[in-house]
Amino acid sequence: MKGFAMLKIGEVGWIEKDRPKCGPRDAIVRPTALAPCTSDVHTVWEGAIGDRHNMILGHEAVGIVDEVGDEVKDFKPGDRVIVPAITPDWDSEAVQRGYPSQTGGPCGGWKYSNFKDGVFGEYFHVNLADNNLAHLPEGMSQEAAVMITDMMSTGFMGAENAGIELGSTVAVLGIGAVGLCGVAGAKLLGAGRIFAVGTRPISVEVAKKYGATDIISYKNGDTADQILEATDGVGVDGVIVSGGGPEILLDALKMAKAGSKISNNNYFGKGQGEKDTIPLCRVNWGFGMADKDIITGLCPGGRTRMERLADLVTYGRMDPELMVTHTFKGFDKIEDALELMREKPRDLIKPVVLL
Ligand code: NDP
Ligand code: ZN
Known part of the structure; x- marks a missing residue:
């Protein structure tokens, strides 16, 4: 065959x-x-x-x-x-x-x-x-x-792992098909405000239909700063990571409140060696003590x-x-x-x- x-x-x-x-x-x-x-x-x-x-x-x-x-x-x-x-x-x-x-x-x-x-x-x-x-x-x-x-299945897992409660504020970083399902899943789980981050006009249109309340372009400046500004410096309860490269975790940590869950869907693509690492910001992770969980899943x-x-x-x-x-x-x-x-x-x- x-x-x-x-x-x-x-x-x-x-x-x-x-x-x-x-x-x-x-x-x-x-x-x-x-x-x-x-x-x-x-x-x-x-x-x-x-x-x-x-x-x-x-x-x-x-x-x-x-x-x-x-x-x-x-x-x-x-x-x-x-x-x-x-x-x-x-x-x-x-x-x-x-x-x-x-x-x-x-x-x-x-x-x-x-x-x-x-x-x-x-x-x-x-x-x-x-x-x-x-x-x-x-x-x-x-x-x-x-x-x-x-x-x-993947996008909804992203929402499930983000610990969303009724009225939670959620950011979805990346709105390809996976992130769009993250948006839809966040809405179904009861999120209040949903930030959707991406630029493709077709994705933005579908994100709104699936329940995004705010659209953020990562090309218009630091994503986390834009979301922090929109939330009066407070940040979000949950982050669903579904796009970008490993540095996207820096954005996620920066916008996450204490107690938030950073739910990663990304398949980080490069580097096979034991020394190939993914970055975390020490300060935004509270020196390892910030009560910001990073959750992964297939x-x-x-x-x-x-x-x-x-x-x-x-x-x-x-x-x-x-x-x-x-x-x-x-x-x-x-x-x-x-x-x-x-x-x-x-x-x-x-x-x-x-x-
Ligand atoms: P796409 O490439 O279609 O979408 C990626 C999204 O990320 C786009 O909206 C893009 O924006 C956005 N983006 C790119 N750079 C940044 C940035 N710096 N900050 C914020 N957003 C950014 O990907 P898919 O939706 O198809 O897949 C997403 C990820 O999920 C991939 O890594 C894929 O391999 C992985 N995956 C994981 C699975 C799992 O089981 N965990 C299963 C299936 C997929 P723009 O609108 O500008 O293009
Ligand atoms: Zn796949």
């Missing part, structure tokens, strides 16, 4: 591979809608997780079940499914401790294009199908469904998460299609969609490829 792969750091291309084999509890899925992710860009062009050779890319997919193993109970060939970007081993030790995305080591629940071939193939493998697939609800569009797999995966997010869409709480700015038709357009994700033109939030 054909797949679009990372050949090595900095190089992508089409390759031929054997169709994956289905274990007794697994499924083989044929994709019907795919989306590239900024994380694919970090992985390929920044070598963020190290070299991967001839590894099929992609982790955002909706599809049709083609084959299931003997022990799979709830899915059969022909079923239309949402496939979470993160497909944990649900019988592992990390799951029992409550961290399914980290099964088998840091970010181990992220298997696609990390430890095994991703979803940009004619077929792909799903481990533990009963736990890692969700039925596509009747009437839900492919475009909406593929936004659930990673963007909604996109939550699995079936229940997908079903709950799908309910938010089905029952009108969130319209993820607003983020789909570019639609391609045909498997061979994956390459163009990924290139677009790399270039990030001003009118882009997220491209989707329909097959």
Whole structure:
């Protein structure tokens, strides 16, 4: 079968591979809608997780079940499914401790294009199908469904980890698709004032629709100073970090009040060595004693998460299609969609490829 792969750091291309084999509890899925992710860009062009050779890319997919193993109970060939970007081993030790995305080591629940071939193939493998697939609800569009797999799950995690309470003031640093879902999640969790930081006009428009009350451009001066000024020097209760480079944590610390949570969604792209560090400002972190927590997380995966997010869409709480700015038709357009994700033109939030 054909797949679009990372050949090595900095190089992508089409390759031929054997169709994956289905274990007794697994499924083989044929994709019907795919989306590239900024994380694919970090992985390929920044070598963020190290070299991967001839590894099929992609982790955002909706599809049709083609084959299931003997022990799979709830899915059969022909079923239309949402496939979470993160497909944990649900019988592992990390799951029992409550961290399914980290099964088998840091970010181990992220298997696609990390430890095994991703979803940009004619077929792909799903481990533990009963736990890692969700039925596509009747009437839900492919475009909406593929936004659930990673963007909604990650962005909403950002809001969940920011400790938002009714009336909290929240800043969302970066309003690509992940940050936009952070804005939507903050609103649903009851935030009062929501600062959205970004400049792409299309993102600003959608941020307002998702509940942003204030728009800040990081190009108009120091982001934290702008937010501190707007809050009379007080700062914010929670920060959702979803854009920029490692220095963005300096902004987050500066605008965070005591007791606030800095919830990081970012995939920091460069540097493999043990001496490659990420900056924190000693003073704004109260010399390490400021009661400002930094919380990290990888996109939550699995079936229940997908079903709950799908309910938010089905029952009108969130319209993820607003983020789909570019639609391609045909498997061979994956390459163009990924290139677009790399270039990030001003009118882009997220491209989707329909097959
Ligand atoms: P985008 O590149 O589409 O969006 C980034 C946003 O950050 C844009 O709004 C951009 O503004 C803004 N930005 C850039 N520089 C700054 C700055 N200095 N200060 C404030 N904002 C800034 O990214 P995505 O939404 O696709 O992804 C966001 C991050 O989440 C990526 O690192 C991605 O890899 C990661 N990710 C993490 C996952 C996880 O499981 N934790 C899962 C999926 C993604 P502008 O409007 O000017 O472009
Ligand atoms: Zn992703």
